[in-house]
Amino acid sequence: MWLLKAQITKLALAGTVTLLFASTAAWADQVTSVMTPDVQANVTPAKALTMLKDGNARFVSGNATDYDYIAQVKQTAKGQFPFATVLSCLDSRIPPEIVFDRGIGDLFVARVAGNFTNDDILGSFEFASKLAGSKLIVVMGHTECGAVKGACDAAQIGLLSTTLASINPAVTAVEGHNPRNSTNAGFVQAVSEMNVRLTMKTLRDRSVVLRQMIESGEIALVGAMYDVSTGKVTFFED
Numbered sequence: 449m450w451l452l453k454a455q456i457t458k459l460a461l462a463g464t465v466t467l468l469f470a471s472t473a474a475w476a477d478q479v480t481s482v483m484t485p486d487v488q489a490n491v492t493p494a495k496a497l498t499m500l501k502d503g504n505a506r507f508v509s510g511n512a513t514d515y516d517y518i519a520q521v522k523q524t525a526k527g528q529f530p531f532a533t534v535l536s537c538l539d540s541r542i543p544p545e546i547v548f549d550r551g552i553g554d555l556f557v558a559r560v561a562g563n564f565t566n567d568d569i570l571g572s573f574e575f576a577s578k579l580a581g582s583k584l585i586v587v588m589g590h591t592e593c594g595a596v597k598g599a600c601d602a603a604q605i606g607l608l609s610t611t612l613a614s615i616n617p618a619v620t621a622v623e624g625h626n627p628r629n630s631t632n633a634g635f636v637q638a639v640s641e642m643n644v645r646l647t648m649k650t651l652r653d654r655s656v657v658l659r660q661m662i663e664s665g666e667i668a669l670v671g672a673m674y675d676v677s678t679g680k681v682t683f684f685e686d
Protein backbone atom coordinates (compact mmCIF):
# COMPACT_ATOMS: atom_id res chain seq x y z
CA MET A 449 0.00 0.00 0.00
CA TRP A 450 2.83 2.37 0.91
CA LEU A 451 4.64 1.43 -2.26
CA LEU A 452 1.54 2.08 -4.28
CA LYS A 453 1.19 5.52 -2.69
CA ALA A 454 4.84 6.29 -3.48
CA GLN A 455 4.36 5.18 -7.02
CA ILE A 456 1.32 7.43 -7.39
CA THR A 457 3.29 10.37 -5.92
CA LYS A 458 6.12 9.63 -8.31
CA LEU A 459 3.74 9.51 -11.25
CA ALA A 460 2.09 12.75 -10.16
CA LEU A 461 5.47 14.45 -9.89
CA ALA A 462 6.48 13.15 -13.30
CA GLY A 463 3.23 14.51 -14.66
CA THR A 464 3.91 17.92 -13.16
CA VAL A 465 7.39 17.98 -14.64
CA THR A 466 5.99 17.01 -18.03
CA LEU A 467 3.40 19.79 -17.82
CA LEU A 468 6.10 22.28 -16.85
CA PHE A 469 8.17 21.30 -19.86
CA ALA A 470 5.13 21.41 -22.10
CA SER A 471 4.24 24.95 -21.07
CA THR A 472 7.88 26.04 -21.39
CA ALA A 473 7.99 24.53 -24.87
CA ALA A 474 4.82 26.37 -25.88
CA TRP A 475 6.26 29.62 -24.64
CA ALA A 476 9.58 28.96 -26.35
CA ASP A 477 7.82 28.21 -29.66
CA GLN A 478 6.04 31.56 -29.78
CA VAL A 479 7.21 33.63 -32.72
CA THR A 480 8.29 37.12 -31.75
CA SER A 481 10.33 38.02 -34.84
CA VAL A 482 9.01 40.36 -37.54
CA MET A 483 9.85 41.38 -41.09
CA THR A 484 12.94 43.62 -41.19
CA PRO A 485 14.47 45.64 -44.06
CA ASP A 486 17.09 42.92 -44.60
CA VAL A 487 14.56 40.11 -44.61
CA GLN A 488 12.25 42.03 -46.94
CA ALA A 489 15.12 42.84 -49.33
CA ASN A 490 15.85 39.13 -49.69
CA VAL A 491 12.27 38.17 -50.52
CA THR A 492 11.73 37.77 -54.26
CA PRO A 493 8.22 37.79 -55.74
CA ALA A 494 8.49 34.01 -56.18
CA LYS A 495 9.60 33.54 -52.58
CA ALA A 496 6.74 35.75 -51.37
CA LEU A 497 4.30 33.45 -53.15
CA THR A 498 5.94 30.40 -51.59
CA MET A 499 5.71 32.00 -48.16
CA LEU A 500 1.97 32.52 -48.61
CA LYS A 501 1.47 28.98 -49.92
CA ASP A 502 3.42 27.53 -46.99
CA GLY A 503 1.45 29.68 -44.55
CA ASN A 504 -1.88 28.54 -45.95
CA ALA A 505 -0.71 24.92 -45.79
CA ARG A 506 0.11 25.39 -42.07
CA PHE A 507 -3.30 27.00 -41.52
CA VAL A 508 -5.21 24.24 -43.31
CA SER A 509 -3.35 21.47 -41.48
CA GLY A 510 -4.02 23.00 -38.07
CA ASN A 511 -0.34 23.81 -37.49
CA ALA A 512 -0.64 27.59 -37.44
CA THR A 513 2.19 29.58 -35.90
CA ASP A 514 1.87 30.72 -32.29
CA TYR A 515 2.58 34.44 -32.70
CA ASP A 516 3.38 36.69 -29.76
CA TYR A 517 1.42 39.63 -31.17
CA ILE A 518 2.38 42.10 -28.45
CA ALA A 519 6.07 41.34 -28.99
CA GLN A 520 5.48 41.93 -32.71
CA VAL A 521 3.65 45.19 -31.99
CA LYS A 522 6.66 46.43 -30.08
CA GLN A 523 9.08 45.39 -32.81
CA THR A 524 7.05 46.97 -35.63
CA ALA A 525 6.32 50.23 -33.78
CA LYS A 526 8.99 52.14 -35.67
CA GLY A 527 8.54 50.67 -39.12
CA GLN A 528 6.89 48.06 -41.34
CA PHE A 529 8.44 45.89 -44.04
CA PRO A 530 5.64 43.62 -45.35
CA PHE A 531 6.45 41.15 -48.13
CA ALA A 532 3.03 40.83 -49.79
CA THR A 533 -0.18 42.70 -50.48
CA VAL A 534 -3.59 41.06 -50.53
CA LEU A 535 -6.86 42.29 -52.01
CA SER A 536 -9.66 40.26 -50.47
CA CYS A 537 -13.39 40.34 -49.86
CA LEU A 538 -15.09 41.91 -46.85
CA ASP A 539 -16.34 38.43 -45.93
CA SER A 540 -15.74 37.69 -42.24
CA ARG A 541 -14.52 34.18 -43.03
CA ILE A 542 -11.39 35.34 -44.84
CA PRO A 543 -8.97 37.27 -42.62
CA PRO A 544 -5.83 37.16 -44.84
CA GLU A 545 -3.31 37.22 -41.99
CA ILE A 546 -4.98 34.19 -40.44
CA VAL A 547 -5.54 32.11 -43.58
CA PHE A 548 -1.93 32.75 -44.65
CA ASP A 549 -0.65 32.21 -41.10
CA ARG A 550 1.22 35.50 -40.93
CA GLY A 551 1.85 37.91 -38.10
CA ILE A 552 1.81 41.65 -37.53
CA GLY A 553 3.75 43.66 -40.09
CA ASP A 554 3.81 40.87 -42.70
CA LEU A 555 0.99 41.80 -45.10
CA PHE A 556 -0.71 44.82 -46.57
CA VAL A 557 -4.42 44.05 -46.85
CA ALA A 558 -7.26 45.82 -48.68
CA ARG A 559 -10.75 44.43 -48.34
CA VAL A 560 -13.96 45.34 -50.11
CA ALA A 561 -17.11 43.34 -50.78
CA GLY A 562 -16.41 41.49 -54.03
CA ASN A 563 -12.62 42.10 -54.02
CA PHE A 564 -12.67 44.43 -57.03
CA THR A 565 -10.37 47.41 -57.29
CA ASN A 566 -10.57 51.14 -57.85
CA ASP A 567 -8.15 54.04 -57.95
CA ASP A 568 -8.05 54.41 -54.17
CA ILE A 569 -7.06 50.76 -53.74
CA LEU A 570 -4.58 50.97 -56.62
CA GLY A 571 -3.03 54.10 -55.12
CA SER A 572 -2.70 52.24 -51.84
CA PHE A 573 -1.07 49.31 -53.62
CA GLU A 574 1.35 51.69 -55.34
CA PHE A 575 2.37 52.83 -51.86
CA ALA A 576 2.68 49.22 -50.69
CA SER A 577 4.80 48.15 -53.65
CA LYS A 578 6.78 51.20 -54.73
CA LEU A 579 7.38 52.90 -51.40
CA ALA A 580 7.06 50.16 -48.79
CA GLY A 581 8.76 47.29 -50.62
CA SER A 582 6.02 44.65 -50.88
CA LYS A 583 6.97 42.03 -53.51
CA LEU A 584 3.69 40.39 -54.44
CA ILE A 585 0.07 41.38 -55.01
CA VAL A 586 -2.61 38.73 -54.54
CA VAL A 587 -6.15 39.30 -55.78
CA MET A 588 -8.15 36.75 -53.83
CA GLY A 589 -11.75 35.83 -54.46
CA HIS A 590 -13.63 33.15 -52.58
CA THR A 591 -16.34 30.54 -52.88
CA GLU A 592 -19.86 31.36 -51.72
CA CYS A 593 -19.26 35.10 -52.12
CA GLY A 594 -22.37 37.03 -51.12
CA ALA A 595 -21.29 40.10 -53.09
CA VAL A 596 -20.85 38.06 -56.26
CA LYS A 597 -24.22 36.42 -55.66
CA GLY A 598 -25.76 39.86 -55.23
CA ALA A 599 -24.23 40.98 -58.52
CA CYS A 600 -25.48 37.83 -60.24
CA ASP A 601 -28.98 38.71 -59.04
CA ALA A 602 -28.60 42.43 -59.87
CA ALA A 603 -29.57 43.24 -56.28
CA GLN A 604 -30.65 46.83 -55.65
CA ILE A 605 -30.03 48.05 -52.08
CA GLY A 606 -28.91 51.60 -51.43
CA LEU A 607 -25.22 52.27 -51.99
CA LEU A 608 -24.58 48.53 -52.06
CA SER A 609 -25.97 48.62 -55.61
CA THR A 610 -23.05 50.86 -56.59
CA THR A 611 -20.59 48.46 -54.98
CA LEU A 612 -22.11 45.45 -56.70
CA ALA A 613 -22.06 47.28 -60.05
CA SER A 614 -18.27 46.98 -59.92
CA ILE A 615 -18.70 43.20 -60.22
CA ASN A 616 -21.07 43.47 -63.20
CA PRO A 617 -18.32 43.26 -65.83
CA ALA A 618 -17.52 39.77 -64.51
CA VAL A 619 -21.20 38.75 -64.63
CA THR A 620 -21.40 39.90 -68.25
CA ALA A 621 -18.07 38.34 -69.23
CA VAL A 622 -19.06 34.82 -68.15
CA GLU A 623 -20.78 33.17 -71.11
CA GLY A 624 -23.40 30.46 -71.01
CA HIS A 625 -24.86 29.04 -67.78
CA ASN A 626 -28.54 28.71 -67.12
CA PRO A 627 -30.02 30.09 -64.98
CA ARG A 628 -27.74 33.10 -64.71
CA ASN A 629 -28.44 33.90 -61.08
CA SER A 630 -27.27 32.99 -57.58
CA THR A 631 -29.25 29.74 -57.52
CA ASN A 632 -26.71 28.35 -59.99
CA ALA A 633 -23.57 27.53 -57.98
CA GLY A 634 -21.53 26.90 -61.14
CA PHE A 635 -22.42 30.32 -62.51
CA VAL A 636 -21.58 32.04 -59.20
CA GLN A 637 -18.17 30.36 -59.04
CA ALA A 638 -17.42 31.19 -62.68
CA VAL A 639 -18.26 34.84 -62.02
CA SER A 640 -16.07 34.84 -58.89
CA GLU A 641 -13.09 33.56 -60.87
CA MET A 642 -13.76 35.95 -63.76
CA ASN A 643 -14.00 38.80 -61.23
CA VAL A 644 -10.51 37.99 -59.95
CA ARG A 645 -9.10 37.90 -63.49
CA LEU A 646 -10.78 41.17 -64.48
CA THR A 647 -9.60 42.82 -61.27
CA MET A 648 -6.04 41.75 -62.11
CA LYS A 649 -6.50 43.22 -65.60
CA THR A 650 -7.84 46.49 -64.18
CA LEU A 651 -4.85 46.70 -61.87
CA ARG A 652 -2.42 46.34 -64.77
CA ASP A 653 -4.38 48.65 -67.07
CA ARG A 654 -5.04 51.47 -64.59
CA SER A 655 -1.80 51.61 -62.62
CA VAL A 656 1.25 52.54 -64.68
CA VAL A 657 3.42 52.24 -61.56
CA LEU A 658 2.31 48.69 -60.78
CA ARG A 659 2.38 47.58 -64.44
CA GLN A 660 5.97 48.72 -64.81
CA MET A 661 6.95 46.97 -61.59
CA ILE A 662 5.28 43.76 -62.80
CA GLU A 663 6.94 43.96 -66.22
CA SER A 664 10.37 44.56 -64.69
CA GLY A 665 9.93 41.64 -62.29
CA GLU A 666 10.18 43.82 -59.20
CA ILE A 667 6.80 42.54 -58.09
CA ALA A 668 4.43 39.79 -59.20
CA LEU A 669 0.66 39.75 -59.51
CA VAL A 670 -1.27 36.56 -58.88
CA GLY A 671 -4.92 35.59 -58.60
CA ALA A 672 -6.29 33.19 -56.02
CA MET A 673 -9.48 31.60 -54.81
CA TYR A 674 -10.23 30.83 -51.15
CA ASP A 675 -12.50 27.90 -50.33
CA VAL A 676 -14.68 28.78 -47.33
CA SER A 677 -15.39 25.10 -46.68
CA THR A 678 -11.74 24.00 -46.37
CA GLY A 679 -9.67 27.12 -45.68
CA LYS A 680 -7.51 26.31 -48.70
CA VAL A 681 -6.24 29.00 -51.06
CA THR A 682 -5.76 27.91 -54.67
CA PHE A 683 -3.52 30.20 -56.69
CA PHE A 684 -4.07 30.83 -60.39
CA GLU A 685 -0.78 29.83 -61.94
CA ASP A 686 -1.23 31.35 -65.41
Ligand SMILES: [Zn+2]
Binds near residue numbers: 539561590595596
Ligand atom coordinates in the same frame (compact mmCIF):
# COMPACT_ATOMS: atom_id res chain seq x y z
ZN1 LIG B 1 -17.24 37.81 -50.75
